[in-house]
Amino acid sequence: MEKHSHKDIESLVRLLTDADAVVVGAGSGLSSAAGFNHYHWAPALETHLGEFKDYYHFTSPFAGFYYCYSSLEQQWAYYTKYIYSMWHLPIGQPYLALKAVLAGKD
Numbered sequence: 752m753e754k755h756s757h758k759d760i761e762s763l764v765r766l767l768t769d770a771d772a773v774v775v776g777a778g779s780g781l782s783s784a785a786g787f788n789h790y791h792w793a794p795a796l797e798t799h800l801g802e803f804k805d806y807y808h809f810t811s812p813f814a815g816f817y818y819c820y821s822s823l824e825q826q827w828a829y830y831t832k833y834i835y836s837m838w839h840l841p842i843g844q845p846y847l848a849l850k851a852v853l854a855g856k857d
Contacts, residue, residue, distance in 0.1 A: 772857040775849070785843020789813045799836030803829050 767773065779789060786793060789812045796812045797804060809815050815833065820826040 767852065767856070770856065773853055775853070777849075781845055781849075782843070784845045787837070787840070787843060795840050796836060799840075800829075800832060803832065 782789065786795065789796070791811055792804065800809075800812055800815070803809060803815055807815070807818060809818070812833065815829045818826075818829075820829070
């Protein structure tokens with residue numbers, strides 16, 4: 752991982768402070784940093800989705816999105832449970848830190 756100097760961080764803080772609005776682009780790395788690795792079974796998601804993992808032999812939580820279910824009810828049962836689990840799991844620290852950094856910005 753690349754290390755950034757104190758000067759780099761100060762420059763970023765100055766840019767954020769002076770900006771009227773900020774656009775954030777984030778991918779799965781933010782979720783992974785928060786402990787939600789959707790490509791591997793982490794305890795938090797396995798707790799909520801374990802019945803699907805065991806029944807369908809999913810290799811990861813994302814595998815459930817690409818599986819060819821025999822009915823729409825089965826497919827939406829997985830989607831619903833997945834969304835429910837993400838809604839109810841604790842907010843990861845990287846998301847809280849990003850919220851704090853961007854407080855007061857559009």
